[in-house]
Amino acid sequence: APTASAATAGQGAVAQLHPLSALSAQRLATADLVAAAKYGTGSPVDDPAREQQVLDAVARQAEEAGADPGATVRIFRDQIEANKVVQRALHRKWDADPASAPAERPDLAEVRERINRLNGELVGAIAASAPARGAPYCAGVLTVTTAHVRHEQRLDALHTVALVRASRSVCG
Numbered sequence: 045a046p047t048a049s050a051a052t053a054g055q056g057a058v059a060q061l062h063p064l065s066a067l068s069a070q071r072l073a074t075a076d077l078v079a080a081a082k083y084g085t086g087s088p089v090d091d092p093a094r095e096q097q098v099l100d101a102v103a104r105q106a107e108e109a110g111a112d113p114g115a116t117v118r119i120f121r122d123q124i125e126a127n128k129v130v131q132r133a134l135h136r137k138w139d140a141d142p143a144s145a146p147a148e149r150p151d152l153a154e155v156r157e158r159i160n161r162l163n164g165e166l167v168g169a170i171a172a173s174a175p176a177r178g179a180p181y182c183a184g185v186l187t188v189t190t191a192h193v194r195h196e197q198r199l200d201a202l203h204t205v206a207l208v209r210a211s212r213s214v215c216g
């Protein structure tokens with residue numbers, strides 16, 4: 045029956061899109077560390093040179109993984125924008141309430157190594173989710189996987205909004 049096959053296809057799509065949502069949220073969690081690494085150092089949230097390195101690297105990895113480099117770069121532009129949404133919000137919060145600012149300053153180079161590893165895993169999840177990303181029900185499934193990840197990773201409002209921002213180009 046059409047209903048049964050649609051349900052089966054939807055489950056496959058959940059299996060494909062859940063890792064993408066989960067990795068996207070893990071990448072956003074690094075924004076807290078990046079924000080702390082930069083806070084009070086004069087280093088700007090926006091680092092266009094680093095962004096270009098990330099985009100060049102993931103385009104190359106996409107070709108190796110058999111993913112569409114154009115779609116991969118589009119999705120990563122959104123990961124980067126979402127990361128900066130979190131960083132800016134945290135800097136505003138710490139400016140307004142200095143007692144809430146982090147006491148430790150993480151090493152930005154180390155945080156970027158973690159981001160690099162997550163980038164590689166995300167490229168894999170993008171490659172593995174091509175059917176679901178092109179499906180007409182992609183947006184509905186993505187809403188479901190976003191909600192799952194929000195609960196699994198106990199995302200606060202800021203990181204939930206950022207995860208939605210990061211997901212903008214996933215479907216279609």
Ligand SMILES: C=C(O[C@@H]1C=C(C(=O)O)C=C[C@H]1O)C(=O)O
Nearest residue numbers: 078089090091094095098124127
């Ligand atoms: C995360 C950082 O901050 C911004 C976000 C980036 C990203 O999400 O990859 C890259 C450069 C910066 O514009 C960083 O500087 O590493």
